[in-house]
Amino acid sequence: MLGRFKSFAPKAGYVDVCRRVHEYIEYYIRQALTAPSLKQTPQEYDEPQKGQRSMVQGLAAQTDDMDFIRSQILQGMLAAQETISVLVSNTMFLMARHPSEWAELRTEVLSYGEDLFNFHRLSVFKPLQNILNEALRIYPVFPMLGRTCLQDTTLPVGGGKNQDQPIYVAKGTFVVTSYIAMHMNDKVFGKSPEQFRPTRWNEIRPSQWEYMPFGGGERACLGREKVLAEAAYVVARLAQTFTRVESRDDRPWKEVVRMTAKNANGCQVGLFRG
Known part of the structure; x- marks a missing residue:
C-alpha cells in the first residue's frame, strides 16, 4: 500500500x-x-532410513547454508498455516448462503456413493471442483503475492492511461499482485464476478496467470493438490451426511489477513440431518 515509502x-x-x-x-x-x-555419504543417506528423517535433517544433509535451510523450513511451515481449514470454512460460508447449491451437490455426491471417495474421482468430480474453484476465486486463501524483479524487464500490460500498455519494471522493484482484484475481472470470469456462481466454471477457462489461488510458474504452491484433495473430501463427506446447511451469521465476510486471509467472524453455520 505504501509503495516506495x-x-x-x-x-x-x-x-x-x-x-x-x-x-x-x-x-x-x-x-x-x-x-x-550427517557424516554419511550420499549413497548411505539414500538407504531405507531416509524416510524417517525430518525436513531439517534432510536439508542439512545437502547443504550447510544456514540461511538457505532456515528459509526453506519457514516457507514450508508458513504455507501450511490453516490453508485447508480456511478453504473449507470459506466454502461452507458460501454454501450456507446458497442452499440450492448445497442441495445440488448433495444429490451428485449421493449418486456416486462411496465410489466417489478416492483421490482421482474427487479431483475430477466437476460439481465439487467448481465449488472449490469459485470459493478460491472469491476468497483466495492467499490474497496477494510479492516478488522482487531480478532484472530490468517490461511487462506487456499495466502501463498507460487504461493500464493496457507495456510497463517498465526496473531491477530490484518489489511487485505485489492482488489475487482478490485479479479474480474480479469480468472479462475473464464472466458477468457479475462478485457473485458466487460455481457453474461459471463450466464456461470459463482462465489461464494460470488469470486465476492464481496457488500462485503460478516454478514457484507455485507445492501443496496445491493436497489442499484441494483434502478440502474436496471434507466438503463431500459433509454433503453426504447433512441434508442442508444454514447460515447462522448474517454479517458479510470480513477479511483478517495474516499469512492467510480468513473471515474475521468465523464460519457460523447449522448442519441438519434428515
Whole structure:
C-alpha cells in the first residue's frame, strides 16, 4: 500500500519477531548440522532410513547454508498455516448462503456413493471442483503475492492511461499482485464476478496467470493438490451426511489477513440431518 515509502513504516516489532523466530529454528538447524548421521555419504543417506528423517535433517544433509535451510523450513511451515481449514470454512460460508447449491451437490455426491471417495474421482468430480474453484476465486486463501524483479524487464500490460500498455519494471522493484482484484475481472470470469456462481466454471477457462489461488510458474504452491484433495473430501463427506446447511451469521465476510486471509467472524453455520 505504501509503495516506495514502505521503508518509513514502523517495523521494530516485526524485526524483533523475525529475530526470535530465526533463533528458534536455527537452534534445531545447528543440531542437525552437527549430528553424527550427517557424516554419511550420499549413497548411505539414500538407504531405507531416509524416510524417517525430518525436513531439517534432510536439508542439512545437502547443504550447510544456514540461511538457505532456515528459509526453506519457514516457507514450508508458513504455507501450511490453516490453508485447508480456511478453504473449507470459506466454502461452507458460501454454501450456507446458497442452499440450492448445497442441495445440488448433495444429490451428485449421493449418486456416486462411496465410489466417489478416492483421490482421482474427487479431483475430477466437476460439481465439487467448481465449488472449490469459485470459493478460491472469491476468497483466495492467499490474497496477494510479492516478488522482487531480478532484472530490468517490461511487462506487456499495466502501463498507460487504461493500464493496457507495456510497463517498465526496473531491477530490484518489489511487485505485489492482488489475487482478490485479479479474480474480479469480468472479462475473464464472466458477468457479475462478485457473485458466487460455481457453474461459471463450466464456461470459463482462465489461464494460470488469470486465476492464481496457488500462485503460478516454478514457484507455485507445492501443496496445491493436497489442499484441494483434502478440502474436496471434507466438503463431500459433509454433503453426504447433512441434508442442508444454514447460515447462522448474517454479517458479510470480513477479511483478517495474516499469512492467510480468513473471515474475521468465523464460519457460523447449522448442519441438519434428515
